Each structure stands twice: as C-alpha cells, then as structure tokens.
Amino acid sequence: MGSAGKSDTYDGKGKRLYIVTYGCQMNDRDSEALAGLFLDRGYEMTEIVESADVILINTCSVRDHAENRAISFAGSLKEIARHKDTRHTSHEERTTPIKPIIGLIGCMARNRGEDIFQKMPHIDLIVGPAHLDKIPDFVDEIRNPKHEIRKRIIQIEDEERSEALYHPLFRVEPGHAQIVISTGCSNWCSYCVVPHVRGPLRLRTPQDIIEEVKRNVDAGIKKVTLLGQNVNDYEYTSHVTGHTTHVVNFVDLLKEIDKIDGVEELSFITNNPKNTSKELFEVMAHSPKIVKHLHMPFQSGSNRILELMNRGYTREKYLQLAEEYKKITGGTLGTDVIVGFPNEAEKDFLQTEDLMRRVRFKCAFIFKYSPRPGTKAAGMPDDVTEVEKKRRHAVLLEMQKKISKENYTG
C-alpha cells in the first residue's frame, strides 16, 4: 500500500476514514476499493465513527430494510456534524475545519440523492456508484480552506466507471481478492432496482480484469472471487482488425484466470439460471482451483410467477440445470428466494417449497417481497398480506434449516 498521494491533493496523513456498508458483496467490494484509494493518500481506517474525519455511508437500494437503516444512520450523524461544526467561530478553525465530512454514496445516492441532499444539510457529499473513484478528490475540495462557506457536492449521473477505482491493493480479508468483472445489469427482472440504480450492463475488458488479478497475485493473494450481478452476461467483443471480432464470454474469462500461476482458489458470484451453461459446469469440474459451489438464485418455483418476475427460465429448466450441475461437478448449490411476490397464490408457493425440497440447497437466502419504487413489479398490486408473507418465509426458513442440518453438517 502506497501513501504518497498526488501533489495537488491534501495529505491525508493522520486523517481517519470510517465506512459503513449496506447490502451485497458488490457493495462490500466497492467500499474496500474506495478505502484503498484513501489509504493510498495516507488515511487510516477507524471503527469509531466519532473519531473519523471522513464518514462514508455506502448504501443499497435492493431492499427497503437496507435503505431504512442507511437513512436512519445518516440521520443519526446530525449530532456529530453539529457539535463539530466550528468553521465560523475562529480564524484557526476556519482554516482547519474539524467537522467530519459526511458522504452518502452508492445506490441510494443515485435514486434518492437529490431528495436527501435537500433534506439532510449535514450530508456534504452525495455520490452515485459510477463516481466512487472521485470521492477522495471531492473530500479534498470540501476540505479546501479557501471556501468561506463549506462546499457540498452531489454527483449522481450514470456513466462508465474509471479503472482507477480498482488500482489499490488494499484487501479487507488478507489473501482474498474480489474482482469486479462487470457493473450494472440489463436483465430487468421486474422486482429489481439494480438496472435503475447501477445502470445497464457494462463490462471491464478481459485485459483489465486479468491485469488486476495478476497485480494481486504478485502481492501475495491466492484466493480470487469474480463479481458480477450476473456473471454469465459477460461477453466482451473486441474488434481485432477491420471486420474481425473476438468475443470473450464468461467461461473463456474463467479459463484464462484459472491458468494464472499463483491463483489457488477461484470462485464467482452470481449466476442467473437463464444463461448458466453446461459448459460452465464442465470447466468447474475440470479445474482443481475452482470452488465447487454455485450461487444460482431460483426466486420462485412457479412458472407463472417466474414469468411475472421476467426471469427468463422455467422451473423445469432450473431443475434440469441443478441436476446437471450436481452430476458434472459433484458440488453444492446456493440460492435466493422471494416469497409473497404480487399474485403469488398458495399453489405457487407450494411449487417453490417443492423445488427447494428437491434441490436441497446448501444455503438459501429467503426474502419477503417488498416493492421497490420505479420497478415494473411496483406497479402490480402487492396483494399477499404481510402475515402471509411472514408465514411463507418461516416455512421455507424452517425447511432450509432442516436440509442444512441433514445434508451439510458434521
């Protein structure tokens, strides 16, 4: 980890950064990458929010629970902001502002940023997922004592990310590199907010991905996890000469990374069943490095509900894939399930229960449906009562506990 910083930036030496992250593995990786950028400027990490000079809240919009927690935490920082806001009390404090810089970043910045900017004046910085690499510069700009009035910054446009975000080598789990291969998603599952807040599918080049893996391996990393909202969507087309094109799909990419000396354990997440292939299972089976576990969310066991969800596969296809996967790799499966989706009748739920009973997942993340503003499903009647959602959730949870105990313990 370097500590130089650029000559036109403030030295972060002695300054402390606190980051709280809500949501998925992709968000964890974004926070880690961002922390790396600050550490490279001389900052230190702190776990004590009151002692931080910069506080960042990396938000998630996938479920309302995560949004509510982030908003509540952001609100609770008002006190810290007020007590330390001494900028206008003396010349010394004007030139050395001590109020922490507070930023709300990630998905919620993108879909609710303008509203939060208006309603929470103690938040200095609102930055969407496309601009995370610029946050250290924004912090410098806010800290710049030449501004008589403390500046506030909002940057939430959706665009391609800069590769600069992926340059630092800082890793939260020593020896384990999570590598983003794509951002956004263009699948438009009807309940999902990701295409709205993270934008359309955008691919990093195979060269950039492979170089990042090699940089990490050179730094002693042995374990690599590739991240994408749906890794199977990876299909990078490059134009070799005039009319000749070269396509690298996810299986090709996986094979290339598998060949890198020094990578000893390789995994990836997530695989949408609609374009998960037998070829992938074969590559997994033949590589001693690839972990034999596949996270393949089925979401519902009812074809009628899968169609309303716009998932692009049937229960029959899912069951067939699960069987082929187990036969070819001998591995385990994980999944995500939603109960109480609009229109989900008891007979639909029973099919979900049946699918879980047949596949016997090693792990299952079971969620009660809640509408996300702006999605297609939010326009459908949320007609399964909260009591019924809770019941269905409890039934599946109990079943999964039993399956895990019978099949995967001891």
Ligand code: SF4
């Ligand atoms: S595949 Fe569907 S559920 Fe997954 S991120 Fe894309 S739109 Fe959302």
